Amino acid sequence: MNGLLTVTVEKTDPEGVVVYILEGELDLHEAAGFKQKLIADIKEGATKVLLDLTNLKYIDSSGIGAMIGGLQTAVKSGGKLKICGMNDSIRKPFELANLIKFFEIFPDRASALRSFT
Amino acid sequence: MTGKKRSIVKKLIVDEYNDLFDTADMEYREFPSDYSQVRVFTEEIVRNAPEAFKEGNLLHQQVSEIIKNAIKHGNKCDPSKKVKVWWSFKKRVRLIVEDEGEGFQDLEQWNEFLRRRQEAIDNNDFETYLALASYRTEKSDDSDGGNSLIAAIEYWNGGMVYNKKKNKVGVVRWYTGGSEVK
Numbered sequence: 001m002n003g004l005l006t007v008t009v010e011k012t013d014p015e016g017v018v019v020y021i022l023e024g025e026l027d028l029h030e031a032a033g034f035k036q037k038l039i040a041d042i043k044e045g046a047t048k049v050l051l052d053l054t055n056l057k058y059i060d061s062s063g064i065g066a067m068i069g070g071l072q073t074a075v076k077s078g079g080k081l082k083i084c085g086m087n088d089s090i091r092k093p094f095e096l097a098n099l100i101k102f103f104e105i106f107p108d109r110a111s112a113l114r115s116f117t
Numbered sequence: 118m119t120g121k122k123r124s125i126v127k128k129l130i131v132d133e134y135n136d137l138f139d140t141a142d143m144e145y146r147e148f149p150s151d152y153s154q155v156r157v158f159t160e161e162i163v164r165n166a167p168e169a170f171k172e173g174n175l176l177h178q179q180v181s182e183i184i185k186n187a188i189k190h191g192n193k194c195d196p197s198k199k200v201k202v203w204w205s206f207k208k209r210v211r212l213i214v215e216d217e218g219e220g221f222q223d224l225e226q227w228n229e230f231l232r233r234r235q236e237a238i239d240n241n242d243f244e245t246y247l248a249l250a251s252y253r254t255e256k257s258d259d260s261d262g263g264n265s266l267i268a269a270i271e272y273w274n275g276g277m278v279y280n281k282k283k284n285k286v287g288v289v290r291w292y293t294g295g296s297e298v299k
Contacts, residue, residue, distance in 0.1 A: 028155060028185055032259035060178050060185075065262025068250045075247060089173040096268035098238065102250055 005030040007037070015116050018046040019109070023055040026063030035066035039073045047079030048116050052109050054085030064093060071103065080104070084112035126235045127270045128228045129221075135278045137287030138213060143203040148184070150192040150200060150216075155185045158202075166206045167298045170290075176210065179272045182265040183214045183286065190256075191216030191284055208298065209275065210290045220283030227252060227266060234267075 008021040018041065026034060042049060051067060053059075067083070074081040084106040086094070094100050106112035148158045159181040163171065170176055184200065192198035198217040205211045221227075230252050237245035251263025270277055275289035292298070 028181075028260055029153070031262070035259050058174055058178070061182055061262030061265035061268065062260050063262070064264050065251055066259075068262070068264065069259075072247060072250065089175070092172070092175050093178060093268055096271045097264040098235075098267065098271075099250065099264065101238075102246065 005034065007034060009041075012113060015048065015113050017048040017050050017113055017116050019050045019052055019113075021052045021055070025058040026056060026066065027058060027060045028062040031060075031062035031066045034063070035069050038066060038070040042070060042073045042077055042079060042081070047074070047077060049074055049079065049081040050109070050112050050116075051081070051083045052085050052112075053083060053087075053090055054109070056085075056087075056090055059090050059093060061093070061097075064097065064099065067103070068099070080116065082106065082112050082115065084109050122239050124235050124239055126232050128231070129224050129266070129270065129277060129279060131224065131279045131281060131283065133281040135276075135287060137211070137276055137278045137289060138280065138285070140203045140213060142207070143205045143211065143213070145201070145203050147199045147201050148188075150188045150194050150196055150198050152185070152188050152194050155188060156181055158184055158200075162202060162204050162212075166210065169294075169298050170206060170210055170292060175272070179269060179290075180212060182269060183212065183288070186265065187214050187216035187218075189260075190221075191218030193218065208295045209292060211288070213285065213287045215280075215285035218284050221279060222283065223254065224279060224283055231267065231270070 004024045005026055006023040010019045012019060071081045082104040085108060086105055106115060159177055163177050163180055166176055187200045188194060201215040203213040234249040237249055253263050257263060273288035273290050275291045277288045279286050
């Protein structure tokens, strides 16, 4: 537990997918800032969004809420927001909140990127 | 037999004298309403839990949600107000958290939200499900995920009960083989 989150943003070519690589902990201290950035980016035109959680170690309801907000904004904008690299520790809170079938979830980045084409 | 699938929908209940509020043999601590310390307080509580009960960091996450709710929504982060916590890891996880706030006044509204949400899932009504993915009110901010209670009511598989004032919650989680855990 260190309360630190690093977010790296990449845009893939040729798919044009904006990939958010999350490392660390997306908790009550980090979620609001991440949510604001994610939603702002989507509203500014990011219609293909992928959240890569491979190196995310911890998430709480605030972090999940940020992803829900991103998905709701993407859908309203006619876009897509998908998730990849979700380990068991991250997946369990999504399952408990009955959110698993709400998101398109892929085992790794490669399969997720293929799904956008 | 015909008809649409209907899932059983759990509810938050109010029961002032429920056994889940029995504090006998439970550890006890009071915490200040310091939102920045929610996870530190949580770690103090769960650090001595049996590994089998921790389930990775799931126990920490679920306990932190209840502490967070008490500090933020109960005590409104008022530093003069305390959060009282009782816990036990004997054969299962039991937790009681009490704040000094006005109580969870939206409890019945939340139960109705959960019923409508589950109905949308059963009906494969994605549009409604999307709108009801999280519980939001005019008091919600960007740190409020709106999904903590949805997960909690599933996680605390032995019950989740509020007192009459709704400022105290008692929960329990049972484990397969829990009685074998030392």
